[in-house]
Amino acid sequence: MTTLNAHTPDRYKAAPLMTADTWRISDTRTGEIVSVVKGKAAVGRRLAQLNGEEALRRASPPPAELYD
Numbered sequence: 001m002t003t004l005n006a007h008t009p010d011r012y013k014a015a016p017l018m019t020a021d022t023w024r025i026s027d028t029r030t031g032e033i034v035s036v037v038k039g040k041a042a043v044g045r046r047l048a049q050l051n052g053e054e055a056l057r058r059a060s061p062p063p064a065e066l067y068d
Contacts, residue, residue, distance in 0.1 A: 009028070010028070010047070010051045011027060011028055011029060011050070011051060011054045012025050012026065012027060012028065012034065012047055012050040012051055012054070013025070013026055013028055013047075014026075014043045014046075014047055017036070021038055021039055021040070022036065022037070022038050023036070023037050023038075023040075023042075023043045024036050025037065025043070025046055025047060025050065034050065035050070
């Protein structure tokens with residue numbers, strides 16, 4: 001799973017659903033289910049995407065209009 005650094009845990013985690021090879025991906029802060037995927041490879045790709053996007057949001061400066 002992707003992290004910004006060793007001190008920042010992943011925001012999104014996966015857990016198996018009752019059906020075969022189907023996984024739910026949840027936001028660890030809100031508990032909200034954000035995605036349901038089928039297959040372990042798809043889980044890895046989706047987690048990498050979601051956690052990567054979150055890492056970019058944390059690393060990016062706020063929009064310029066906030067400084068006006």
